[in-house]
Amino acid sequence: MAESSEIIKPRVRRAFSRAASTYEGHAFLQREICDRTFDHLAPIALKPATIVDLGCGTGYALPRLRKTYSSAHIIAVDLAETMVSAAKQQARRWFSREHFLCADGCQLPLPDASVELVFSNLMLQWAGDLDAMLGDIRRVLRPEGLLAFSSFGPDTLKELRAAWRAVDDFEHVHTFIDMHDVGDALIRAGFASPVLDTETITVEYDQPRQLFRDLKAIGATHAGPGNRGLTTRSALARMERAYEQQRLPNQRIPATWEVVYGHCWVPAKGARPQDGSTVSHVPFSSIGRPPKAG
Numbered sequence: 104m105a106e107s108s109e110i111i112k113p114r115v116r117r118a119f120s121r122a123a124s125t126y127e128g129h130a131f132l133q134r135e136i137c138d139r140t141f142d143h144l145a146p147i148a149l150k151p152a153t154i155v156d157l158g159c160g161t162g163y164a165l166p167r168l169r170k171t172y173s174s175a176h177i178i179a180v181d182l183a184e185t186m187v188s189a190a191k192q193q194a195r196r197w198f199s200r201e202h203f204l205c206a207d208g209c210q211l212p213l214p215d216a217s218v219e220l221v222f223s224n225l226m227l228q229w230a231g232d233l234d235a236m237l238g239d240i241r242r243v244l245r246p247e248g249l250l251a252f253s254s255f256g257p258d259t260l261k262e263l264r265a266a267w268r269a270v271d272d273f274e275h276v277h278t279f280i281d282m283h284d285v286g287d288a289l290i291r292a293g294f295a296s297p298v299l300d301t302e303t304i305t306v307e308y309d310q311p312r313q314l315f316r317d318l319k320a321i322g323a324t325h326a327g328p329g330n331r332g333l334t335t336r337s338a339l340a341r342m343e344r345a346y347e348q349q350r351l352p353n354q355r356i357p358a359t360w361e362v363v364y365g366h367c368w369v370p371a372k373g374a375r376p377q378d379g380s381t382v383s384h385v386p387f388s389s390i391g392r393p394p395k396a397g
Contacts, residue, residue, distance in 0.1 A: 158226025162190030
């Protein structure tokens with residue numbers, strides 16, 4: 104099982120705060136994955152009174168959450184204040200059922216057992232402490248509440264990682280947590296019967312610098328500790344030359360994204376705790392309700 108890179112939360116906050124004004128123009132992949140996360144959620148019968156959009160970004164998921172769960176109150180949460188402000192701009196102006204919070208997902212300013220659905224698109228990989236974040240999500244969800252999420256896996260940007268390895272031994276690209284490790288963390292947090300699935304999406308570019316531009320514009324930059332290696336023009340040029348060696352037969356530059364989709368329930372009151380044997384790594388056609396007490 105792959106180990107994830109260490110994440111420094113203040114660096115994550117700064118990167119995404121700076122990207123709020125450029126995010127929408129470059130987040131085509133994030134929007135596509137958000138749509139697919141909703142598609143995975145669609146077969147599940149749920150009538151939540153309160154929803155948390157965790158890692159709301161600029162608010163792309165909010166209109167669909169509104170439409171799908173028209174009677175629900177929605178709490179949009181993001182670590183970066185400028186992202187929260189951007190999301191707020193597209194909210195309804197009157198009689199709004201939406202509220203906006205700048206907060207760390209590991210310390211949600213919400214009461215225990217106060218939410219029926221937590222929806223999170225491409226945020227868990229930036230948690231820093233995944234156990235702490237899942238534990239707090241579990242705390243705010245009511246019995247039989249649902250967590251539905253997408254995240255990135257360890258093969259994400261493997262071509263860029265390989266290109267940097269041809270230059271130096273520093274970490275320039277995060278290695279995100281493996282699907283199996285996510286499943287184990289969900290069980291440790293007290294969730295029931297996690298169902299997880301992965302898919303690989305390859306985005307193609309004409310030049311490596313187009314990828315670099317997109318990553319910077321959406322805030323997906325390195326947020327790890329210590330020396331991140333050489334960033335001179337010479338080092339960048341060497342890295343680009345190494346990346347060029349990975350061109351596809353159609354002469355395009357590939358950028359791989361490993362996407363992890365998951366959902367899991369808070370057990371019903373009185374249900375027995377589960378262990379890792381209950382984690383299902385299967386397509387999302389296999390869905391269900393949380394186990395009942397009995």
